[in-house]
Amino acid sequence: MSPALRRYILVRVLLTIPMVLILVSLVFLVLRVLPGDPALAILREGASEEQLASFRAALGLDKPLHVQYVEFIKGVLRFDFGSSMTRKIPVTQEIKTFFPATVELALASMFVTGVVGVFSGAFAAQHRKSAADYTIRILSILLYSLPIFWLGLMLQMTLGKGAGWFPVSNRLSPGMTPDKIITGMYTVDALLTGNWPLFKDAAWHLILPSITLGLVLAGIFTRLTRANMLDILEQDFITAGRARGLRERTLVYRHGLRNAFIPIVTLLGLQFALLLAGAILTETTFSWPGMGRLVVDRIYDRDFTTVQGAILFFALLVAGISLFVDILYGFLDPRIRY
Amino acid sequence: MTTTDILYQIRDLVVEYNTRAGVLTAVDHVSFDIHRGEVLGLVGESGCGKSTLGKALMRMIQEPGRITGGELWFDGVDLMQLSPGEMRKLRGSRISMIFQDPMTSLNPVQRVVEHITETIRVHEPHVSIKAARARAAELVDRLGINRNRLDDYPHQLSGGMRQRVMISLALALRADLVIADEATTSLDVIVEAQFLDLLKELREEFNLTILLITHSIGLVAELADRVAVMYAGRMAELADIHELFEQPQHPYTRGLLRAVPNIRLEDDELYKMPGSPPDLVSPPSGCRFHPRCPEASEICSRQAPTFHEHRPGHFINCWLYQEQEESVSLEASS
Structure with missing residues (x-):
């Protein structure tokens, strides 16, 4: 790694600190400014003043705002998001249980998005103005404008219930349990423990939800990749490569795509937030026990601390991913240095 | 030059572009030969079709052309x-090309060495990456680039160095013909002079045949053995360099040579050719130069002259040097 690249990464990491601080403060403020008393919400009407007061005291809600804030920050630094109001277990414990399912779904969807979006876009650019190009373009707009849950329901009706090829809910068939939780992603755990039937079952359950989420996000990647590739394929170095006898395939997929990757990776990083939001809808449609399900369920339960912890976790995650994406640029494009 | 070895014969080449305004004939029935081992200069104003001709020689005309x-x-x-x-x-x-802008003609995210090894290996797939690297190192050494720079990215090199990389790419497989398309246009004068010296050396060493496409008469004078002059998609004149400079025959060539700035120019003001190059979608009838030609006669607007060998080795496309009857028969037969 060159010194310039090291410096770039260091600067980018340092820049993340104030960003994270702002995020954390926003999450803290929003939940405290919003109307609704958590104590009243949990204990219901009719609870006595003493009950309410002791509930607030237990959660530290009776202290002045700035004291709460400092304690909150201290907690976040120790990765302690408080305990769940309804389950009496640490919020981090809840996240640990539900998050792996979301990661598994998100990664599988991202794979679908990446493969479908990038390759269809590159293919459309390479065969510009052909029937394939027009078909791909129309499909990409169509996919982009579909509501996620609608696509999910359609896939459930056709490939799921209709054809009976794929299960439409849950992560595993009844009776299947992972031998050992390592990452919490069942497909990965199954591979690590060498449990082949479990892997097949987990992957089989993963297919419809990840296609649903992946396809909806793929449309925008198709369009972005196509537009960028058209621009890049016009550039001198592509013509120069052609004049050296390089194959069209090499020019499009090696020289072209690598140059088009910078905006694509940016979007992929930004889309990750959208992916998490989409995951909530997809998880609800497919009864997928992930973070989306956790947040939705705890909102119904008025479990403020869990909701706050889950949102904070999402926020930190997005910050972390955008840092990762920026560092990735450094490797993708040798010209990016600050 | 009695037994000339011809490397490339171009006959009646036509290149057309479909544009919104109609069909544009960028290269219009062009015929000429490139001799083995020569440097042939191809000059003309911007838009006369010389770059298109260069690309056509590699069959690299892209849609809509x-x-x-x-x-x-x-x-x-x-x-x-x-x-x-x-x-x-x-x-x-066998045919390679050096491009106008070395800044944009290299892939910005690919190391210099990968450009060279990839080019070697696409044509000689049996060569290992290691062997290709060794060849690349030898090549850039010869071109005066430190082999330590091979792992650099294009943006880390200076313009002159990048142009040397472009040359090394053109020479990587010992091509018979190198087409240099405005290869010095983006270089400053000092780097251009170095580039010329290098090209002269390499020419001997690699036994190169070069088609030098340029709008710079000075560059042609420095390097070329013969010169072809293009106007509005057609060949105007082609001759040995000394003959062309000393006795230009075509009125367009004469105008072009008079319009070259000369540092010793004393009392003469620089010649400005009247008019501007024609629109190639609807070019003038007959000889395309006739609206700007000081010596145009009645036939020039009616009928195009033919590109013929006026004297041995001196080709010209002008009614001043062509019998009318002869041409009529030729036109009729073609």
Whole structure:
């Protein structure tokens, strides 16, 4: 790694600190400014003043705002998001249980998005103005404008219930349990423990939800990749490569795509937030026990601390991913240095 | 030059572009030969079709353009008859090109060495990456680039160095013909002079044949053995360099040479040719130069002259040097 690249990464990491601080403060403020008393919400009407007061005291809600804030920050630094109001277990414990399912779904969807979006876009650019190009373009707009849950329901009706090829809910068939939780992603755990039937079952359950989420996000990647590739394929170095006898395939997929990757990776990083939001809808449609399900369920339960912890976790995650994406640029494009 | 060895014969080449305004004939029935081992300069104003001609010689005309006629006999083979795959194998190995802008002609995210090894290995797939690297190192050494710079990215090199990389790419497979398309336009004068010296050396060493496409008469004077002058998609004149500079025959060539700035120019003001190059979608009738020609006569607007050998080795496309009857018969037969 060159010194310039090291410096770039260091600067980018340092820049993340104030960003994270702002995020954390926003999450803290929003939940405290919003109307609704958590104590009243949990204990219901009719609870006595003493009950309410002791509930607030237990959660530290009776202290002045700035004291709460400092304690909150201290907690976040120790990765302690408080305990769940309804389950009496640490919020981090809840996240640990539900998050792996979301990661598994998100990664599988991202794979679908990446493969479908990038390759269809590159293919459309390479065969510009052909029937394939027009078909791909129309499909990409169509996919982009579909509501996620609608696509999910359609896939459930056709490939799921209709054809009976794929299960439409849950992560595993009844009776299947992972031998050992390592990452919490069942497909990965199954591979690590060498449990082949479990892997097949987990992957089989993963297919419809990840296609649903992946396809909806793929449309925008198709369009972005196509537009960028058209621009890049016009550039001198592509013509120069052609004049050296390089194959069209090499020019499009090696020289072209690598140059088009910078905006694509940016979007992929930004889309990750959208992916998490989409995951909530997809998880609800497919009864997928992930973070989306956790947040939705705890909102119904008025479990403020869990909701706050889950949102904070999402926020930190997005910050972390955008840092990762920026560092990735450094490797993708040798010209990016600050 | 009695027994000239011809490397590339271009016959009646036509390149057309479909534009919104109509069909634009960028190269219009052009015929000439490139001799083995020579430097042939191809000059003309911007938009006269010289770059298009250069690309057409490699069959690299992209949509909306198309080669619509003619034959391209390269070393005994008509390239127009080759399949796209066969044509691709020829590019970079037997005919290669040096481009105008070395800044944009290298892939910005690819190391210099990968450009070279990739080019070697696409034509000689059996060569290992290691062997290709060794060849690349030898090549850039010869071109005066430190081999330590091979792992640099293009943006880390200076303009002159990048142009040397472009040359090394053109020479990587010892191509018979190198087409240099405005190869010095983006270089400053000092780097240009170095580039010229290098090209002269390499020419001997690699036994190169070069088609030097440029709008710079000075560059042609420095390097070329013969010069072809193009005007509005057609050949105007082609002759030995000394003959062309000392006795330019075509009125356009004469105008072009008078319009070259000269540092010793004393009392004469620089000549400005009247008018501007024609619109190639609807070019003038007859000889395309006639609206700007000081010596145009009545026939010039009616009928195009033919590009013929006026004196041995001196080709010209002008009614001043052509009998009217002779041309009528030629026109009728073609």
